[in-house]
Amino acid sequence: MLNKRRVFTLLIPFIIFVIGAVFLATPLLKGSDPSKLESALIGQPVPEFTLQDIYDKDKQHDASIFKGQKMLLNVWATWCPTCYAEHTYLNKLSKQGLYIVGMNYKDDRQKAIRWLNDLHDPYKISLFDKSGMLGMDLGVYGAPETFFIDSKGIIQYRHVGDLNEKVWNNKLLAIYEGMQ
Amino acid sequence: MTLLNHVLSLTALLLLLSFMLFSHNSHAAIETFDFDNAQQEQTFHDLTKILRCPKCQNQNISDSNAELAKDLRDKTYELVMQGKSEDEVVDYMVARYGNFVRYDPPMTPATIFLWLGPLLFIIFGLLVLFRQIKKQPAKETNLDDQEQQKLQQLLKQHAKDKKS
Numbered sequence: 001m002l003n004k005r006r007v008f009t010l011l012i013p014f015i016i017f018v019i020g021a022v023f024l025a026t027p028l029l030k031g032s033d034p035s036k037l038e039s040a041l042i043g044q045p046v047p048e049f050t051l052q053d054i055y056d057k058d059k060q061h062d063a064s065i066f067k068g069q070k071m072l073l074n075v076w077a078t079w080c081p082t083c084y085a086e087h088t089y090l091n092k093l094s095k096q097g098l099y100i101v102g103m104n105y106k107d108d109r110q111k112a113i114r115w116l117n118d119l120h121d122p123y124k125i126s127l128f129d130k131s132g133m134l135g136m137d138l139g140v141y142g143a144p145e146t147f148f149i150d151s152k153g154i155i156q157y158r159h160v161g162d163l164n165e166k167v168w169n170n171k172l173l174a175i176y177e178g179m180q
Numbered sequence: 181m182t183l184l185n186h187v188l189s190l191t192a193l194l195l196l197l198s199f200m201l202f203s204h205n206s207h208a209a210i211e212t213f214d215f216d217n218a219q220q221e222q223t224f225h226d227l228t229k230i231l232r233c234p235k236c237q238n239q240n241i242s243d244s245n246a247e248l249a250k251d252l253r254d255k256t257y258e259l260v261m262q263g264k265s266e267d268e269v270v271d272y273m274v275a276r277y278g279n280f281v282r283y284d285p286p287m288t289p290a291t292i293f294l295w296l297g298p299l300l301f302i303i304f305g306l307l308v309l310f311r312q313i314k315k316q317p318a319k320e321t322n323l324d325d326q327e328q329q330k331l332q333q334l335l336k337q338h339a340k341d342k343k344s
Contacts, residue, residue: 034237035237037234037277037278037280038278039278040274040275040276040277040278040279041276106247132251136251136255136276137276138276139234139276139277139278141234141235141248141277142235142248
């Protein structure tokens with residue numbers, strides 16, 4: 001009896017080690033990337049802003065464009081190679097009928113327009129955020145980023161990195177379908 | 181003669197290259213902010229040290245050369261010049277980038293173990309120690325009369341040896 005207890009006591013450090021190992025190994029094996037941060041704006045409405053349309057300097061947009069239907073807000077730039085990589089997939093999603101708003105982030109207007117003309121424009125509305133003002137309010141820390149916004153204009157999710165077939169089917173489709 | 185020429189031109193080239201390199205570096209490091217008073221300057225410098233760059237995760241925004249860090253420095257400057265306090269600027273950043281931007285994380289359910297962990301560890305250690313001590317019977321009482329006598333004798337002997 002006493003012996004059994006002693007064995008158990010001696011096992012405690014080993015048990016603590018196993019718990020620690022599982023705790024540390026889980027995110028590693030799941031392949032979660034520590035450079036991908038969760039947005040601080042989840043559950044909040046899109047911040048107020050006034051930005052020019054990318055094609056037309058005189059046309060202004062504000063936060064009311066995010067109300068009425070669920071949609072994606074894609075943050076992109078011509079200086080961002082990953083944005084180039086995901087552009088084909090954005091076109092595909094757009095063809096499937098998804099409402100996607102584009103936000104050109106800290107970029108050159110002419111280059112951006114040329115990009116959209118050459119690669120096809122998947123966006124229903126294209127915002128031009130030259131100074132990164134809306135980008136900062138949204139907590140954007142790189143490109144591409146894609147925000148999932150429900151019909152009430154509330155941010156439900158943010159995806160950091162490119163959109164592709166795999167990540168869309170494995171994870172993002174369910175989030176999109178789950179939104180009102 | 182040609183060799184000397186070669187060496188000379190090579191040296192000149194190296195000098196030029198190193199000059200370009202250095203001038204480039206120093207150019208990147210210079211970034212001037214003008215302040216109304218020393219207080220504002222201090223607040224700004226403190227803030228750029230305690231705010232963490234979300235892009236380059238192990239640097240604060242004063243260390244980092246990333247484009248985003250520069251934007252955050254500019255924003256911090258703008259807010260400080262508007263007369264915002266240190267806490268207000270930190271709140272502004274946390275509202276956008278989350279608690280990740282703070283090098284000094286607040287106590288939340290997710291981080292509570294950072295504070296309680298060491299405390300629990302010490303308490304656990306003390307408990308184990310106390311139990312261990314309690315288990316050990318006092319050593320002195322183990323000697324019977326005969327052994328006690330022998331011990332006294334040995335001690336006396338030892339004292340004598342020391343004197344002589």
